[in-house]
Amino acid sequence: GQQLNQSPQSMFIQEGEDVSMNCTSSSIFNTWLWYKQDPGEGPVLLIALYKAGELTSNGRLTAQFGITRKDSFLNISASIPSDVGIYFCAGPRFNAGNNRKLIWGLGTSLAVNP
Amino acid sequence: EPEVTQTPSHQVTQMGQEVILRCVPISNHLYFYWYRQILGQKVEFLVSFYNNEISEKSEIFDDQFSVERPDGSNFTLKIRSTKLEDSAMYFCASTGDNEQFFGPGTRLTVL
Numbered sequence: 001g002q003q004l005n006q007s008p009q010s011m012f013i014q015e016g017e018d019v020s021m022n023c024t025s026s027s028i029f030n031t032w033l034w035y036k037q038d039p040g041e042g043p044v045l046l047i048a049l050y051k052a053g054e055l056t057s058n059g060r061l062t063a064q065f066g067i068t069r070k071d072s073f074l075n076i077s078a079s080i081p082s083d084v085g086i087y088f089c090a091g092p093r094f095n096a097g098n099n100r101k102l103i104w105g106l107g108t109s110l111a112v113n114p
Numbered sequence: 115e116p117e118v119t120q121t122p123s124h125q126v127t128q129m130g131q132e133v134i135l136r137c138v139p140i141s142n143h144l145y146f147y148w149y150r151q152i153l154g155q156k157v158e159f160l161v162s163f164y165n166n167e168i169s170e171k172s173e174i175f176d177d178q179f180s181v182e183r184p185d186g187s188n189f190t191l192k193i194r195s196t197k198l199e200d201s202a203m204y205f206c207a208s209t210g211d212n213e214q215f216f217g218p219g220t221r222l223t224v225l
Binding site for chain 1: 118145147156157159162164169170203205207209212213214215216217218219221
C-alpha cells in the first residue's frame with residue numbers, strides 16, 4: 001500500500017545530541033502528523049502540522065511542514081534517554097465516502113546512549 | 115484530556131477460539147480504526163469505520179474479522195476463529211478532524 005518515505009531508518013546517538021529525521025511523499029498532504037511509539041504501547045501524537053511552511057514546537061521537539069507539502073521534518077534537541085522509541089510520520093488521506101485513512105512512514109528507530 | 119481506551123490490555127486464547135477486543139473511542143469522534151502490530155514490525159491498518167459501516171478494510175481484514183459499534187460508546191473487533199498468526203498488538207484509534215489518537219493496545223496471544 002501507499003506509504004511515506006521516512007529517513008533515517010534508525011539512529012544511535014549520545015545523550016545531549018540533537019536529532020533530525022524527515023519524511024517525504026510523492027504526493028501532497030494537507031496535514032502532517034508525527035507520532036512516537038514506545039515498546040508495547042500505542043503511538044502517541046507528538047505534533048500536528050496543518051499549513052505549508054508551518055514550524056511547530058512541542059518542548060524539545062520541532063517539526064516543519066514543507067513548503068511543497070510533500071515533506072516534513074522532526075527535530076529533537078538535547079536528546080535524553082526517554083526519547084528512545086520509534087518515531088513515525090503520517091498523513092491523512094480522504095477518500096470518497098468520507099473515508100479517512102492515515103498513510104504511515106516506516107518509522108525511525110532512535111536509541112540514545114546515556 | 116480525552117483518550118481512547120482499550121480492554122483487555124492482554125488476552126491469551128487458544129487457536130480456533132473467538133475473541134472480542136473492545137475500544138472506547140474519544141466521545142465526539144466520528145471515525146474509528148483498528149490496526150495491528152506484529153512484534154517487531156510496523157503498524158498495519160486493518161479497518162476504518164464511519165457512520166456505522168466499514169469505510170475501508172485492508173487485505174488482512176478477511177472474513178474472520180468483524181467490527182461493530184454496539185452502542186454509542188464502544189467499538190469492537192471480533193476475530194471469529196483465531197490463528198497463531200493473529201498474535202499481535204491491536205490498536206484502536208479515533209479521529210475527529212485530522213488528528214488520529216490511539217489507544218494503548220491489546221496484546222493478543224494465540225496459543
